[in-house]
Amino acid sequence: MDFIYPSRSELQTHLHALPSDRIIILCDQNTQRACYPKLNVSFPCIVVPPGEASKSFDTLEYVIDQLTALNADRSTLLINLGGGVISDLGGFAASIYLRGIRFINIPTTLMGMVDASLGGKTGINFQILKNYLGTFTHPNQFIVCPDFLDTLPERELVSGYAELIKHALLIGEQELQSVLNIIPQALTPTEWLPIIQRSNQFKWEVVQADFRESGLRKQLNLGHTIGHAIESIMMSTSSPLLHGEAIAVGLWCAIHLSERRTSFDTQLAQSVKTYLKDVFPVLSLEEKVLNQIVELSLKDKKNDQDTRLMVLLSSPGEVVLDVPVSDDEVYSALYAYLNHTT
Amino acid sequence: MDFIYPSRSELQTHLHALPSDRIIILCDQNTQRACYPKLNVSFPCIVVPPGEASKSFDTLEYVIDQLTALNADRSTLLINLGGGVISDLGGFAASIYLRGIRFINIPTTLMGMVDASLGGKTGINFQILKNYLGTFTHPNQFIVCPDFLDTLPERELVSGYAELIKHALLIGEQELQSVLNIIPQALTPTEWLPIIQRSNQFKWEVVQADFRESGLRKQLNLGHTIGHAIESIMMSTSSPLLHGEAIAVGLWCAIHLSERRTSFDTQLAQSVKTYLKDVFPVLSLEEKVLNQIVELSLKDKKNDQDTRLMVLLSSPGEVVLDVPVSDDEVYSALYAYLNHTT
Numbered sequence: 001m002d003f004i005y006p007s008r009s010e011l012q013t014h015l016h017a018l019p020s021d022r023i024i025i026l027c028d029q030n031t032q033r034a035c036y037p038k039l040n041v042s043f044p045c046i047v048v049p050p051g052e053a054s055k056s057f058d059t060l061e062y063v064i065d066q067l068t069a070l071n072a073d074r075s076t077l078l079i080n081l082g083g084g085v086i087s088d089l090g091g092f093a094a095s096i097y098l099r100g101i102r103f104i105n106i107p108t109t110l111m112g113m114v115d116a117s118l119g120g121k122t123g124i125n126f127q128i129l130k131n132y133l134g135t136f137t138h139p140n141q142f143i144v145c146p147d148f149l150d151t152l153p154e155r156e157l158v159s160g161y162a163e164l165i166k167h168a169l170l171i172g173e174q175e176l177q178s179v180l181n182i183i184p185q186a187l188t189p190t191e192w193l194p195i196i197q198r199s200n201q202f203k204w205e206v207v208q209a210d211f212r213e214s215g216l217r218k219q220l221n222l223g224h225t226i227g228h229a230i231e232s233i234m235m236s237t238s239s240p241l242l243h244g245e246a247i248a249v250g251l252w253c254a255i256h257l258s259e260r261r262t263s264f265d266t267q268l269a270q271s272v273k274t275y276l277k278d279v280f281p282v283l284s285l286e287e288k289v290l291n292q293i294v295e296l297s298l299k300d301k302k303n304d305q306d307t308r309l310m311v312l313l314s315s316p317g318e319v320v321l322d323v324p325v326s327d328d329e330v331y332s333a334l335y336a337y338l339n340h341t342t
Numbered sequence: 343m344d345f346i347y348p349s350r351s352e353l354q355t356h357l358h359a360l361p362s363d364r365i366i367i368l369c370d371q372n373t374q375r376a377c378y379p380k381l382n383v384s385f386p387c388i389v390v391p392p393g394e395a396s397k398s399f400d401t402l403e404y405v406i407d408q409l410t411a412l413n414a415d416r417s418t419l420l421i422n423l424g425g426g427v428i429s430d431l432g433g434f435a436a437s438i439y440l441r442g443i444r445f446i447n448i449p450t451t452l453m454g455m456v457d458a459s460l461g462g463k464t465g466i467n468f469q470i471l472k473n474y475l476g477t478f479t480h481p482n483q484f485i486v487c488p489d490f491l492d493t494l495p496e497r498e499l500v501s502g503y504a505e506l507i508k509h510a511l512l513i514g515e516q517e518l519q520s521v522l523n524i525i526p527q528a529l530t531p532t533e534w535l536p537i538i539q540r541s542n543q544f545k546w547e548v549v550q551a552d553f554r555e556s557g558l559r560k561q562l563n564l565g566h567t568i569g570h571a572i573e574s575i576m577m578s579t580s581s582p583l584l585h586g587e588a589i590a591v592g593l594w595c596a597i598h599l600s601e602r603r604t605s606f607d608t609q610l611a612q613s614v615k616t617y618l619k620d621v622f623p624v625l626s627l628e629e630k631v632l633n634q635i636v637e638l639s640l641k642d643k644k645n646d647q648d649t650r651l652m653v654l655l656s657s658p659g660e661v662v663l664d665v666p667v668s669d670d671e672v673y674s675a676l677y678a679y680l681n682h683t684t
Binding site: 057061064065068092095096097098099100121123126127129131132133134135136212 | 399403406407410434437438439440441442463465468469471473474475476477478554
C-alpha cells in the first residue's frame with residue numbers, strides 16, 4: 001500500500017496520471033459538492049446519501065448495482081472520496097465486487113485521515129450492530145490531502161479528533177501531553193499534517209503487526225466497546241452522534257475504568273477526562289438508554305462469548321487487553337461520566 | 343486447509359471431537375432431510391431453500407440474521423453441509439460475518455466434492471450475473487465423505503460430473519481417456535473416491551499456484567464463459583439448468599472452438615463432443631436465447647473490458663488462456679452444438 005500526502009495541486013497531477021477510462025469515484029452528496037470539484041477530473045461518480053445510514057445492506061446493493069451499470073470490470077479502480085462511511089462502504093464493495101477490484105482511499109474528513117480509511121477494515125452495519133459485516137482489505141493507495149479539512153464542518157473535525165486522542169493515549173505520555181494542548185478548531189491544514197502523519201505511522205505499525213486483530217491490534221479498540229454501543233443506540237434517536245463524539249464518551253469511560261482496574265494515574269486521568277469533556281459535546285443519557293448501552297456493549301464483536309472484554313491502560317502507551325468488565329462497572333463508569341463536572 | 347476423506351462413521355467421530363457449543367450448520371431443506379441425520383449430531387441449523395436462487399442478497403441477509411440470532415461470535419465455526427450453493431453462500435457469509443469466522447465445507451454433491459467447495463471462491467449471484475459478489479477464502483477443513491453420493495438424485499450426480507470432465511481435459515490425455523469410459527450413474531461411492539481425489543489434487547495445485555486468478559487458475563474457467571451465460575439465461579425460464587448441465591454445453595462449445603482456433607485434434611474433439619451429448623441432457627435453444635447467450639457471455643467477469651476472452655485447449659492438458667473470441671464464433675459454436683448428432 002502506498003502512502004501519499006499531496007497538496008491539492010499535487011493530488012490533481014497524481015489523479016491525471018491514472019488510467020482515466022477505468023476509474024469510478026464513490027462519494028456522498030457532501031463530498032460530491034465540496035470535494036469532487038477540487039480534484040479537477042471528470043470521472044463517473046456513484047453518489048450515496050451522507051451519514052452512517054449509508055453503511056447498510058441496501059446502499060451496498062445500490063453501489064454494486066451502479067458499478068455493474070458502469071460496466072466496472074476487474075481492471076476498474078474505485079476511488080473512495082469521503083469520510084469513514086465512504087471508505088468503509090466503498091472498500092467493502094470493492095473487496096467483494098467480482099471477488100475484489102482495486103481501490104484508493106482519499107479521506108476528506110479528519111476521521112478518515114487518522115483512522116477509518118487506514119487499516120484495511122471495510123464494512124457495513126447490520127441492523128443496529130456496527131461494522132458487523134466486512135472484510136480485511138487494504139486500499140492500493142491511501143492519499144491524505146489535508147487541504148480537504150478546510151471543507152469540513154467544525155463538528156466533523158472535532159469528531160475525528162477523538163481518534164487522534166485515542167492514538168496519543170496508545171503512543172505514550174509525550175504524545176498525549178502534546179495533544180492535551182491542542183485546540184482542534186484552531187489548527188491549519190499545514191499544522192495538521194505532521195500530527196496526522198505521526199498518527200498514521202503508529203496505526204500502520206500496529207496493523208502490520210496484527211492485521212486480523214488476533215492480539216496487538218485489539219488496542220485500537222480503546223474506547224470502542226462502550227463508544228460503539230452509545231453510537232448504535234443514539235443512531236435511532238432524534239439526536240444521533242458522530243462516531244468520534246460517541247468514542248469520546250467511550251474513551252472517558254475507558255480511562256475511568258483504567259484508574260480502577262489497571263492503576264492508571266488518577267491525576268493524569270483527571271486531566272484527560274476534563275479535556276474530553278471540554279472538547280467534545282457532553283451527553284445526557286436517560287436511565288433507559290443506559291440500560292441499552294450496557295446490554296449492547298456485551299454484543300461487541302470483540303467479546304469472547306458472553307464476557308465483555310475491554311481494552312484498558314495502565315499508563316499512556318501501556319495497554320492491557322481483554323479485561324473482563326461487568327455490567328455494574330459499565331453502569332458505574334457511565335454514571336461517573338454524567339456526574340463529572342470540569 | 344485440511345483435506346479429510348472419511349467414511350460416514352469416521353465423519354461422525356470427527357464432528358463429535360469439535361467444540362460443540364460453538365458450531366452452527368448451514369444446510370438447505372434437502373440436505374437437512376437427507377444428510378444432516380447421517381451426521382448424528384445436534385448442532386443448530388440455518389436452513390435455506392435448495393437451488394441457485396438461494397445465492398442471493400436476500401438469502402445472504404437471512405443467513406447473517408440467523409447467525410446473529412444464534413449469537414455467533416468470532417469463535418463460532420460454521421459447517422456448510424450441502425452442494426455448491428451452500429458452500430458458496432455459507433463461505434461468503436462466514437468470510438464477511440464479523441469480518442470473518444471459521445468454516446468447514448462438507449460437500450454432499452459430486453459438484454461440491456470435485457469443484458464448488460474446494461478452491462476458496464465464495465459468492466452469490468447479482469441479478470442474473472453469476473458469482474458476481476464474493477471473496478477468496480479457503481475453508482478451514484474440506485471434508486469429502488463419498489457416502490453422501492448415495493443421497494443424490496441422478497440428475498445432480500451427472501451435473502457434478504461435468505466438472506470432473508473439465509478437470510480431466512485439463513490434466514491430460516490419459517485422465518481424459520479414462521473418464522471417457524465412465525458411466526457416472528454406475529459408480530459406487532468407493533469407486534468415486536480415487537477419481538474425486540485425483541480431481542481435488544489437480545485443482546488444489548492450480549489454486550495454490552494462483553489463488554486470485556491472475557494467470558494459471560484461469561484454466562479452470564474452461565467451458566464457463568458460454569456455460570455461465572447459458573445457465574444465467576435459463577435460470578429465469580420454465581426449465582432452468584443445473585450448473586453442470588450448462589457447463590457441459592459450454593465445454594462442448596469450448597472444444598469446438600479449440601478445434602478451429604487452437605488446433606485441438608479433430609478426432610479426439612469428436613469423441614469428447616459425442617460423449618458430452620450422450621451423458622448430459624441435450625438442449626434446444628431458440629434464436630432469441632442464442633442472442634442473449636452471446637450478449638451475456640461478453641459480461642463474464644474474466645473478460646478484459648469489451649473483449650470476450652476464453653480458455654481453449656491445443657490438446658488435453660495444454661491450455662491456451664485469454665483467446666479473444668468474436669460474437670460470430672460463439673454463434674457458430676452454438677449452432678454446431680444444436681445441429682450435432684451423435
